[in-house]
Amino acid sequence: MIQIDTRLAKLARDGDRGAFAQLVDMYKDKIYHLAYRMMSNKQEAEDVVQETFLRVFTNLERYDDQQKFSTWIYRIATNLCIDRLRKRKATYSLDAETNESEGTDFYSFMPSNEDTPEKQLILSETQQQIRESIDELPEKYKSIVILRYLQDMSLQEISDVLTMPITTIKTRLHRGREFLRKKLEQSFGPSS
Template sequence: MISMEARLARLALKGDQRAFAEIVGLYQDKLYHMAYRMLNNRQEAEDAVQDTFLRVYKNLDRYDENMKFSTWIYRIATNLCIDRLRKRKPSYSLDAESNDHEGLDGYSMIPSDNRTPESETLLSEVQQTIHKAIDTLPAKYKTVMILRYLQELSLQEIGDVLDMPVTTVKTRVHRGREFLRKRLDREL
């Protein structure tokens, strides 16, 4: 049985703009959150998502319906983010980074009844520490950690997205967790 996304991809390939708009609607936020966590820069994340949809649109004819559409689109987005990380210069603008911290996690912005300003501050500080620790991971661990714990993909899906064996994914998740544990033990 063909998935809804595969049907939309077929329709979009035939020129149905509404079908492509539906694909964008389904994946835009998910891809943005992943890209933002990988790149830690709002503008770059938005650009990466836009580039992803351009690449998807241009390559719809190459989509294999035997593969999950989500795996295909995540692979494109992840590769574009990795390319951006590789191209980055070692120095960065402090101004660009300082404006970007209020949106570390959209879900943390949603108030709940039992949160106080003090608990919000503490939670925010812990989240910032965790995000900074994730940012210090080597790219090969950072990518799998983001896909596993922030995008909640299975080990098999990560293997499909990154085109690597599940055993390699497991190893990188384990080493990434160890790296984070050591970093956070020093920080917290």
């Protein structure tokens, strides 16, 4: 049985704008959450969502309807995030001299805390530390940890999205978890 998103992708490829709009509705929030987790910045996440759908629209003829549409769109979004993270790391350094009058110090690139005061009270110190630790993961582990634990993808789906062997995914997932464990132990002390 053909999945609805695959059917919609075929219709959109044939010029059905309504089908494409349905695909956007189906995936915009999922892609936003993925991008926000990877980028830790609302504006950049929104940009990734827009660019993802632009790429989907302009490359629909390249979509192989024998593969899951969700795998294809997640691959596009994840690669866009990874590219932006690489550019960000190459461009901005903690040690770089900046011109604060133009608002280009390191702190201006950090995500704003847009939570309401009530949400800030609810957000525990542990949750905040976990989020910060995920943000600090090396990019080769970060995307895999986010796809596995925050997007709830299987190892096979992650392998398909990132076009990597499952053994590599397992290794990087293990190393990512170890990195997180060590970071959290530094913050809270070893668990007993």
